[in-house]
Every structure is written in structure tokens, then in C-alpha cells.
Amino acid sequence: MASPAPAAAPAAPVFIDYHLDNTLGAYCVVLTAVLYGVTTVQMYMYFQDWKTDPRAMRLVMALLWILDTFHQIMVTHGLYVYAVTDYGNPQTLLIAVWSVLGITTLSGIIELIVRSIFCFRLWKLVNNNVFLVLPMFLLSLLEFAGGITFTAKGSKIHGEFAHFNSFSWVVYVSLASGVIADILIATLQSYMLWRRRTGIKRTDSIVRLLMLYSVNTGLLTSLCAIACFATFATMNDNFVYIAFYHLLPKLLLNSLLATLNARQHLRNVEDQVSLPMQASRARSARQPFASPTTSSNDKVNPLEAGPDVTLRAATDWQALAIRVETHQDTKFDPEM
Structure with a gap:
């Protein structure tokens, strides 16, 4: 009688060489959480100090905080899926989960609302001249449309990062539109403020401070968008560009809140009279x-x-x- 065949030896585990430094390590959920905390504090200060603002403006600011809260939830969800739910399965890093795809549309909504507020304030500054403000608003709409297009095309390919190159033009057009819009808003606002110099020392100091706020608002978001543009063009096989993209709407919203809350400080910039x-x-x-x-x-x-x-x-x-x-x-x- 033939002896039974020996049991097959267990297959050796297959190790896949992958790195998490530029994927999960670059997901940037910590920085977005910090900026969300700053947004919440600034939003609290706004509702405490500016109860005299129009009701519509206060409702829009409350909506922006709700949208930013959902933005932070979606950023955290993406990291949780990759690091906890699919722990030990590096193949999941090749697929964008629904929160990573949907966050482009949510970011576009937040940025469109914030830039619309900047355009409205600029419209009042240029004496209701629509033609001066219209290009900035159209560029904001173009960036918003790019976010929706990216979500739709990413869903058709089931979120495979390897095929994002097929519609990379959407990312380039969207980011470039946002950068140009921010630069135009900051430039035109600074120019109009510069023309309103009166020659009075106290008034001119306030004008210069307003110009500084305008430049900082456009500079910070533009640098972040340019960094996202460059990293997507050179390193689209990792998550570095996603980190910069997640920071964009939060930086823009914090810039708006900073300018709104700074109004009280600007009103107090005056010589003390004894x-x-x-x-x-x-x-x-x-x-x-x-x-x-x-x-x-x-x-x-x-x-x-x-x-x-x-x-x-x-x-x-x-x-x-x-x-x-x-x-x-x-x-x-x-x-x-």
C-alpha cells in the first residue's frame, strides 16, 4: 500500500516593496485638522463680535463652517479607510475612495463661495463696475466646474490613480484658474486702495494695512495652489499633491475670516486723544x-x-x- 503523499509546504509570504512616507505619510490630515481648529476659533470670534453684519452674510458664514466641517470629515475618512479599514492591504492605495474623489467637488463649492464674497467686496470698492470683477468670478466658476469634472471622471475609472493622467488637464485648468483669480483679486483690491490715499497720515496707514491683508490673502493660497500644480505634474504617483489640495479651501476660508475679524482692529488704529x-x-x-x-x-x-x-x-x-x-x-x- 502506497504511503500517503506528504502535505504541501505552506507557501512563503509574498512581500511587496512599498513605501508609506509619500502616501499615507503625506495625506496631511494633521495640518487640515489644525486649520479646521483655527477656522472654528475665527468663526466663533466673528459671530461674537459682528452681530451687526447683515443676516445674509452671517448665514453664508455659518454655511461655510458647515461645509468646512464636512470637508474635514471626508479628509479623515479617507485616511481611516487606508490606515485602519484596509490595514495591511497596500493595493488599496492604488484606488481613490469615494471621499477622496468627492472632496474635489466640496472644495470647489467652498472656494467658489469665498471668492464670490471677495468679488462682491471688490465690486463695491470699484463703484459697482461689473466688468472689472466679472473675470475673477468667471475664473472661480471655472475652478468649480473643474472640481465637479474631476469627481465625475474619477468615478468613471473607479478611482484608479494610475488613470488620472488621462484627464490631468482638468487639474491644471482648475488650479490655474484659482491662482489667476486670487492674484487678480489681490492686485485689483490693492490698486483701488492705493488710489484712495488721502494724504492724511492716519488714514493712509489704514489703507496700507488693508493692502497688506489683500496681498497676504492672494499670496498664501496662490503658493499652495502652485505647489499642488507642481507636485501633481511631477509626482502624481503619490499623495503629496493631495495634501496641498486639501489645504487650499481651508487657507482661503481662513484668509476671509482674518479680513473680517480684522475690521475691529482697523477701527482702533487711531491716535489717542487726551x-x-x-x-x-x-x-x-x-x-x-x-x-x-x-x-x-x-x-x-x-x-x-x-x-x-x-x-x-x-x-x-x-x-x-x-x-x-x-x-x-x-x-x-x-x-x-
């Missing part, structure tokens, strides 16, 4: 004071009055009437 006050015990012969305990019609003879009335007349009115005159310097720009 009025020296000195009490006087002497009465003026031309402008006699009336005692608070006696009317002007009551004629009191200090010789006939008792010591209490004489003491009260000498001590109750020890302050002079002060007339504060304010002067406002005005200078008009003949070009405006």
Missing part, C-alpha cells in the same frame, strides 16, 4: 455756577445763610464745563 481736565474752586464772575440744591431763582445771601449753605456753595461745584471741539481733516482725490 483731554486734560482741571477742577477749579473759583467761580467765574461772568458765568456763575448754580448749586444743585438750589435753583437759579432762589437768591441766597451768603451773609444770611447758614454755614452749611456757604460750605456747599464752595465745595459742590468744583468742575468746569468742558467743551470738546473735534476737527476732521478732509482731502479729496481729484481723480476719484
Whole structure:
């Protein structure tokens, strides 16, 4: 009788050489969480300090915070799926989960709303000139359309990162539109503020501060978008460009909140005026004071009055009437 065949030896485990430094390590959920915390604090300050803002503006800001909250949830969900749900399966890093694809549309919505607010403020600054503001708004719409297109095309290929190159033009057009829109908004706003210089030192200092806020708003988001553009063009086989893309809407929203909350600081930028006050015990012969305990019609003879009335007349009115005159310097720009 033939002896049974020996059991087959277990197959040796297959090790796949992959690196997590530029994939999960570059997913950037920590930085987005930090910026979300900054957004929440700034949003709280806004609703506490600016209750006089129009109701529509406050509702839009509340909507932006809700959208940013969903944005942070989707960023966290993507990392959780890759690092926890599919732990030990590196093949999942080749597929974009639904939150990674859908976040492009959500980011486009947030950026469109924020840039629309900037365009509205700029529209008021240029005396309701639609043609000056329209290019920035159209570029914002183009970036929003790019986010929707990227989500739709990514869903058709089932989120395979390897095929993202087939519609890379969508990413380039979308990011370039956002960069150009931010630069145009910052440039035009700075130019209009510069033209409104009055020659008065205090007013010009406020204008320069507003220009600084405008430049910082466009510079920070533009640099982040350019970094996302460059990393997608050179390293689209990892998650580095995704990290920059996740930061874009949060940086833009924080820039808007910073400019809104800075209004109180700008209102306080003024020279302190001190009025020296000195009490006087002497009465003026031309402008006699009336005692608070006696009317002007009551004629009191200090010789006939008792010591209490004489003491009260000498001590109750020890302050002079002060007339504060304010002067406002005005200078008009003949070009405006």
C-alpha cells in the first residue's frame, strides 16, 4: 500500500516593496485638522463680535463652517479607510475612495463661495463696475466646474490613480484658474486702495494695512495652489499633491475670516486723544455756577445763610464745563 503523499509546504509570504512616507505619510490630515481648529476659533470670534453684519452674510458664514466641517470629515475618512479599514492591504492605495474623489467637488463649492464674497467686496470698492470683477468670478466658476469634472471622471475609472493622467488637464485648468483669480483679486483690491490715499497720515496707514491683508490673502493660497500644480505634474504617483489640495479651501476660508475679524482692529488704529481736565474752586464772575440744591431763582445771601449753605456753595461745584471741539481733516482725490 502506497504511503500517503506528504502535505504541501505552506507557501512563503509574498512581500511587496512599498513605501508609506509619500502616501499615507503625506495625506496631511494633521495640518487640515489644525486649520479646521483655527477656522472654528475665527468663526466663533466673528459671530461674537459682528452681530451687526447683515443676516445674509452671517448665514453664508455659518454655511461655510458647515461645509468646512464636512470637508474635514471626508479628509479623515479617507485616511481611516487606508490606515485602519484596509490595514495591511497596500493595493488599496492604488484606488481613490469615494471621499477622496468627492472632496474635489466640496472644495470647489467652498472656494467658489469665498471668492464670490471677495468679488462682491471688490465690486463695491470699484463703484459697482461689473466688468472689472466679472473675470475673477468667471475664473472661480471655472475652478468649480473643474472640481465637479474631476469627481465625475474619477468615478468613471473607479478611482484608479494610475488613470488620472488621462484627464490631468482638468487639474491644471482648475488650479490655474484659482491662482489667476486670487492674484487678480489681490492686485485689483490693492490698486483701488492705493488710489484712495488721502494724504492724511492716519488714514493712509489704514489703507496700507488693508493692502497688506489683500496681498497676504492672494499670496498664501496662490503658493499652495502652485505647489499642488507642481507636485501633481511631477509626482502624481503619490499623495503629496493631495495634501496641498486639501489645504487650499481651508487657507482661503481662513484668509476671509482674518479680513473680517480684522475690521475691529482697523477701527482702533487711531491716535489717542487726551483731554486734560482741571477742577477749579473759583467761580467765574461772568458765568456763575448754580448749586444743585438750589435753583437759579432762589437768591441766597451768603451773609444770611447758614454755614452749611456757604460750605456747599464752595465745595459742590468744583468742575468746569468742558467743551470738546473735534476737527476732521478732509482731502479729496481729484481723480476719484
